Amino acid sequence: MIEFLHQFLASPVMRESLEPALLIALVTASVSVMIMAHRLSFLTVGVSHASLAGMGLALTLSLPLLPTATAFAVLIALLLAFIPQRQGISEDAGTGILFAGSMALGIILISSAPSSRVDLFGLLFGNILTIAPEDMRWLWLIAGVILAVLGIAARSWWSIAFDSVTAAASGLPVAGLRLLLYGIVGLTVILCVKLAGIVLTAGLMILPAACAWFWGRSLFDLWLIAVLFSLAGTIAGLLWSYAYDWPSGASVVMALCGLFILSWIIHGRLAWLKQHVLKQ
Amino acid sequence: MNAPVVQLSNICLGPVGKPILEHINLSLDAGHFLGIVGPNGAGKSTLLNIIAGLTAPHSGHIDLFGQCLRRFNRRALLKQVGFLHQLHEHQPRLPMRVRDVVAMGMPSFANPLRWRTLSVQPIMDALALVDLQHLADTDFRQLSGGQRQRARIARALVGRPQLLLLDEPSAALDSARQDKLFRLLRRLCDDNGMSVIMVEHDIAAISSHVDSVACLNRRIHHHAMHGEQIPESIWQAMYGEHIRIVAHDTSCIGCVPDISHAGHTHD
Numbered sequence: 001m002i003e004f005l006h007q008f009l010a011s012p013v014m015r016e017s018l019e020p021a022l023l024i025a026l027v028t029a030s031v032s033v034m035i036m037a038h039r040l041s042f043l044t045v046g047v048s049h050a051s052l053a054g055m056g057l058a059l060t061l062s063l064p065l066l067p068t069a070t071a072f073a074v075l076i077a078l079l080l081a082f083i084p085q086r087q088g089i090s091e092d093a094g095t096g097i098l099f100a101g102s103m104a105l106g107i108i109l110i111s112s113a114p115s116s117r118v119d120l121f122g123l124l125f126g127n128i129l130t131i132a133p134e135d136m137r138w139l140w141l142i143a144g145v146i147l148a149v150l151g152i153a154a155r156s157w158w159s160i161a162f163d164s165v166t167a168a169a170s171g172l173p174v175a176g177l178r179l180l181l182y183g184i185v186g187l188t189v190i191l192c193v194k195l196a197g198i199v200l201t202a203g204l205m206i207l208p209a210a211c212a213w214f215w216g217r218s219l220f221d222l223w224l225i226a227v228l229f230s231l232a233g234t235i236a237g238l239l240w241s242y243a244y245d246w247p248s249g250a251s252v253v254m255a256l257c258g259l260f261i262l263s264w265i266i267h268g269r270l271a272w273l274k275q276h277v278l279k280q
Numbered sequence: 281m282n283a284p285v286v287q288l289s290n291i292c293l294g295p296v297g298k299p300i301l302e303h304i305n306l307s308l309d310a311g312h313f314l315g316i317v318g319p320n321g322a323g324k325s326t327l328l329n330i331i332a333g334l335t336a337p338h339s340g341h342i343d344l345f346g347q348c349l350r351r352f353n354r355r356a357l358l359k360q361v362g363f364l365h366q367l368h369e370h371q372p373r374l375p376m377r378v379r380d381v382v383a384m385g386m387p388s389f390a391n392p393l394r395w396r397t398l399s400v401q402p403i404m405d406a407l408a409l410v411d412l413q414h415l416a417d418t419d420f421r422q423l424s425g426g427q428r429q430r431a432r433i434a435r436a437l438v439g440r441p442q443l444l445l446l447d448e449p450s451a452a453l454d455s456a457r458q459d460k461l462f463r464l465l466r467r468l469c470d471d472n473g474m475s476v477i478m479v480e481h482d483i484a485a486i487s488s489h490v491d492s493v494a495c496l497n498r499r500i501h502h503h504a505m506h507g508e509q510i511p512e513s514i515w516q517a518m519y520g521e522h523i524r525i526v527a528h529d530t531s532c533i534g535c536v537p538d539i540s541h542a543g544h545t546h547d
Contacts, residue, residue: 037374156390162374162381166435169332169363169445171355172390216375217419 008242017128017248020139021234024128024195024204027143029230030150031188032209033222037161040185041206043080046095048189048201050076050102055123056109066138070190076102077186081179126197126249128238135194142191149184157181158219196249203253207233211260214267233259283346285310285443285475286331291340293326300326302499304340310442311473313466315486318496319519324479325366327496328445331477332363345442359387362441364432366479367451372421378431379403379416385435406438407431409464425452433461437468444468446478450485462489 008014035044054072058065076098083094110120119127131139156177159167168174185205192201208230209222216222236259237252244251286308294300301323308314316324329335331342333354342349344357362385382403383389407413410430415423420431429452436444444465450458466489468474480486483493495502495510497518504510 152392155392158374159384159390162372162376162384165334165365166363166384168334169358169361169365170385170387170390171333171358173355213375217377218375218380222375 004243005239008239011242013129014238014242017131017238020131020136021128021195021238021248021252022231023139023143024191025208025230025234026227027146028188028192028204029208029226030223031146031184032205032207032230033212033219033226034150034154034157034161034181035185035205036209036213037158038181040181041202042092042095043077043182044185044189044205045202046080046099047073047077047186048193048198048205049099050106051189051193052106052123052198053102053109054106056106056113059113060109066135066190066194069193070138070142070187073189074183074186077182077189078179081182122197123193124197124199125247126193126195126200128195128248131194139191139194142187146184146187146191149180153177153180154219154223196253200249200253203256204230207253207256207260211256211263214263229256229259229263282310284308284343285312285345286477287341287343288331289341289343291327291330291337291342293323293330293335293337299498301330301337304500306494306500306503308443308475308477310475311469312492313469313476313490314478315483315490315493316477316479316496317481317483317493322497322518324496325447328363328365328447328477328479331443332361332445333358359439360442362436362439362444364436364444364446364449366447367429367432372428374420376420377417378412378420378423379407381420381431382406382434382438385438387439402438402440406434409437410434410461426454426457429453430457440472440474442474444474444476444478446476448479448481450480450482455485458485462486465489 035041051069051073054069054076055065057063057072058068061068080091080095080098083089083098089097110123121127156167156172159170159172160174160177164174188205189201192204196204208226211229212222212225216225233256234252237255238248240246240255241248241251284307286306288304288306291304292299292302294302304327306314316327318324326335330337331344333342333349345360347353347357349357379400385406386402404413404416407416410433412427412430412434415427415431420428423431429449433446433449436446446465449461453461462485465476465478469476469491478486478490487493490506492503492505493510494500495504495514495518501517502510502514
């Protein structure tokens with residue numbers, strides 16, 4: 001085992017992938033708490049799939065991939081915040097429409113792009129092992145923005161998730177803060193796509209908080225536990241990926257799924273034991 | 281002389297033919313405890329929402345603490361207001377301790393620059409007011425409906441507001457707890473000079489505690505001060521001709537013309 005870890009750390013490819021993977025794990029775990037609190041899981045799935053259109057657009061117009069995809073994902077997330085309010089369409093229907101439409105546009109654009117420029121498998125399922133230095137700078141920038149905004153707005157978002165009417169009555173600009181949250185979800189999706197791809201991104205953005213939900217009793221607890229689960233899942237996933245030559249994103253999401261099931265079972269057993277002991 | 285805590289001038293909301301509220305004029309001084317009664321759909325909750333800055337009236341003027349309520353000063357003014365909205369189905373989903381729920385009522389809760397200054401003592405004091413201090417570290421989701429409502433009341437009180445807006449706070453509380461709550465509010469008005477506007481259905485339950493009762497059904501039909509009687513014609517104008525007034529106790533703000541301070545409405 002120790003030899004395996006030594007080999008893993010000695011591998012330059014894996015060593016280079018650790019920094020972006022752990023950065024992504026930290027940011028997604030932090031945002032995942034708000035995604036769970038505001039029930040934005042489907043929005044996350046929608047925005048991540050819709051970002052394919054942004055990538056298609058970047059490839060067709062020869063624009064830089066990550067900045068274009070970032071702008072597009074944030075735009076889609078903000079549209080998803082606006083459309084249901086303005087037109088009386090339910091949020092899940094709005095997400096479904098934009099999700100399917102953008103995905104279709106993305107597939108058409110990418111299929112028309114010169115095939116040598118497209119790593120479709122990488123876009124769909126992610127590949128943290130091929131991250132370029134310029135991508136890394138972009139990731140740090142996005143991560144910095146997300147964490148800074150989270151630091152400032154986390155309690156306001158938490159308050160809105162608990163009771164939006166009382167939050168508004170306390171003077172919080174609820175509509176503006178909601179838009180900001182949707183924008184941050186869009187940004188986080190782009191951050192994740194490099195590791196988990198369009199299809200698996202939602203897993204990284206939902207599972208850490210889902211695991212923590214069993215154990216946390218306050219916003220800080222939830223954040224800390226979600227980050228620990230996310231880091232553990234990412235490291236375990238990368239180790240699996242290295243050991244069995246599995247795709248890195250899928251391995252990380254599988255590890256997080258495993259942690260979720262484990263959490264669920266242990267929490268259920270503890271609750272049963274507590275009840276059982278209390279009865280006696 | 282101090283400006284009124286709340287001054288509503290000619291508040292109107294809704295289309296002309298079918299108004300939700302029309303020509304509401306109301307003034308509330310510091311330390312005053314006002315009860316609002318009226319039938320379902322009378323606009324009671326809407327009026328509270330207007331005072332809390334959640335709903336903008338179509339016409340009229342709202343002054344809070346002597347200042348006109350506007351977009352730019354809304355946040356500063358509302359920091360002095362505690363608000364408890366009507367309890368609909370509210371199954372809490374977020375994992376939170378009771379003390380964290382109450383902490384959300386602190387004016388500095390959402391301000392990242394003042395997190396470190398958030399003190400535990402006001403939270404425990406607010407919980408003590410509603411007898412929940414022993415449950416401070418309990419998961420809010422595990423409380424009963426009545427305990428959750430008391431925690432929400434503590435949240436509204438924790439910032440020591442100058443004005444408290446309560447929409448049916450006694451919902452989910454048993455009659456002993458209701459009475460305890462009304463006594464607490466009375467004490468806060470008398471001792472701290474807090475003003476309270478409380479929407480309630482049961483005038484008999486609140487009448488011995490409040491300073492005045494406003495009878496609302498789209499407009500304020502009558503504003504009865506403590507000791508004043510409310511003519512039966514007012515009840516009929518609000519609830520319809522079929523209403524019959526029955527006296528139950530002698531402490532109610534007048535419900536029956538010939539029985540002083542006594543009454544209760546029945547369909």
